[in-house]
Amino acid sequence: RWYRTTFDLPAGEAAGWNLRFESVNREAEVFLNGRKLGEHQGAYIPFELSGGFIQPTGNQLLVKVDARLSKSDLPPGNRPRGWWNYGGILREVYLRRVRTLDLSELRVQATPGAPGKAVVTGSALNAGPAAQAPAAKVVISGPNGTVGTQDVTGPALAPGTRGDITASFDVPTPALWSPDTPALYTARVTLAGGQVSTTKFGFRTWSVSPDGEAMLNGRPLSLRGASFHEDFPRRGHALRPGDRARIVADLKALGADFTRAHYPPHPALLEAFDREGIVFWEQVPVWRMRGVDIGRLEGRALSTLEAAVMRDRNHASIMTWSAENETLKGGERERSYLEKAKEITTRLDGSRLFGVDTTLPLRSIPTFYDGLADVIGLNEYVGWYGGRLGQLDDTMSDVQARAPRAALFITEFGAEANRSGPQSQKGTYAFQRSFLARSIDFMDRQPKLGGVLVWALRDFPVRPGWDGGNPKPKPPVNFKGIVSYAGKRKPAFGVVRQKFAAVQSFKTP
Structure with missing residues (x-):
């Protein structure tokens, strides 16, 4: 093309x-x-x-x-x-x-405290014809106006070379970012020569407690939401601003404070999640790869992960850097890849949680996840592809025993719905509505879960021949969305919204 x-x-x-x-x-x-x-x-x-x-x-x-x-x-x-x-x-x-001085890799490391610390760094290229020093004015502003201003100058740079700029600010009692109060700050860097770069950031602390609970600002999380694909009729992945706004609007209407995608999303979506207080689980498209594939493509996967972290590390809403999704028979190749992936994410941005997404049953969860992954996302379809929802209590206990140090999330659960019919028939709107309601009730009873995500927010095309466990499929569309591909909310949307409304973003003591 x-x-x-x-x-x-x-x-x-x-x-x-x-x-x-x-x-x-x-x-x-x-x-x-x-x-x-x-x-x-x-x-x-x-x-x-x-x-x-x-x-x-x-x-x-x-x-x-x-x-x-x-x-x-x-x-x-x-x-x-x-x-x-x-x-x-x-x-x-x-x-x-590109002016005579060109800034890249703008980063803000924001640490809560009394005072909080905001360290602004960047790499300045001398794109001019003569040696010059990288001079910059750095301004930090927040919800209540300007926090501070600094003029910084580095050693002189020869043409075509780079130098770092750094400015550090004390921020008295910074407002913390959370789903309840998504407080954002702005760093603005103006270089000599006229280039202006800005980025939003937030003060917050992600952590995992010793007993395996995901924490934000020292409080245990209980997030609810839905995953999505960037896919709209007639435009596919080439979304317009209005399409992205619709994704955010549907999440907000659902009462979601949590979402996820299989690949780094459009930057405008991340900016919206920052503003709206929607926690994002970011991952690279290492999806259902075998151990042999990971060994062969490890370099490309790691470079993609590094590029995603470098692009997105200032976003307050990102909780997780997930390095893989549903790896099959990964073995030692998977372990080696994850060890290298964690080194990259820790070095470039150690303020987030390192994660993996995997499937149930238990045999899909290697013992090396414990101690390597901070968070584990479980993609479970018990009751749809087979089994009964009642089996999940024992299964969750077994997962916690296998990975006691990792925080657990349900990153996918769902059922297809593409037609009317009785609640007893898979693939009907009534079945999906009932199935999701019962699944959420089960998940609400799990004390250690940090959050749950319906799969998916919207229907989307997959591939020719797709059936998705639906007795009456209509390939190539995956009908597990609670919003149709045309944008109409299904009956399950209402019951999911009702269930989510009963749960706060943070667990109560």
């Missing part, structure tokens, strides 16, 4: 531009004015290319996208798909101005 557009630069701004792509699936080759700028592989992660051949007017941008899957993809193309493979440019493409 080929994309072509023409554009002119703003008047008086003839030099110093990068082209930024927020997500292209899967392999992109980029040409500007007849010359190749570069290439990139992999969706969901942004990339930038220098606009070295850019002109004041009459620029022609040409992008070739090859969406054919291969066994080197994440997840690999020789495995069954869990969501539709929408090829092409999936998120925004835009020009980013």
Whole structure:
């Protein structure tokens, strides 16, 4: 697939531009004015290319996208798909101005306390023709206005080299971010030369208690919500702002304070979760891979995880860096991968919880998860794909015994619904409504669960031939959503909302 557009630069701004792509699936080759700028592989992660051949007017941008899957993809193309493979440019493409000093890797490490600490760091590139010192004005503001301002200057940089900038602020009695009070602060960095960079952040502390409870700001969590895919009719993964707003609106209408996706979402969704107090469980698309696949693709998986953490580590709403989902017979390759993944997340952002998502039954949970994973997400479909809900009490006790130091979450549970019919028939709206109500009642009785997520918020296409355990499927759509693909709320939406309304974000003593 080929994309072509023409554009002119703003008047008086003839030099110093990068082209930024927020997500292209899967392999992109980029040409500007007849010359190749570069290439990139992999969706969901942004990339930038220098606009070295850019002109004041009459620029022609040409992008070739090859969406054919291969066994080197994440997840690999020789495995069954869990969501539709929408090829092409999936998120925004835009020009980013590069001035004589260019800031990247802007980070704020916010530590609660009396006072709290906000440490702002970044990497400044001397993009000018002569040596210069990276000078910056750093301003922190919060819910009650400006907190502090600092002027910082680093050692002189030769052209084409980088240097760090650092500013540290004491914040008297910072307002803490939580689902109940999503207090946000802003860091604004203005470099000599005119570039301005801003980021939102929050003061909060994620932790796991010695007896395996997930904590936010020292209080045990009891989160409720639904997972989602970025998928809308006629647009697939190429969502518009209104589509993203609809996802957030449906979560809020559900009473959700918790959500999750199988891949790093659009940055605007994370910004909305920050504002709305919705905790996010972030993961990379290492989905249902076998141990042999993980061994073969470990480098790509780790680089994707690193890029996701670097992009998203200022977001207050992110609780978890999840490195995998439903790995099959992982063995020592899985252990090795997870050890390296945890090292990356701890080094780049040790303020979150390191997680894995796995399936029940118990044999799917290796003993090495305990002590390696801070949190374990359980994808359980007992009562839908087989078994009875009553079996779950013993199963949960066994999981806790196998991983006593990890906090447990239910990251998926659900049932398909695509038609009317009696409550006794799988696949009917009545069955889904009853099944989710009984499942939530069971989960409400589990004292150690940190949160639960319905699978899924909305229906979505999967792959040709998909049946999802539904006696009367309509492939390729997964009908486990409590909102239809067209956007209509199913009867289960109301009962889930009612059940969620009875539970607070934090457990009561």
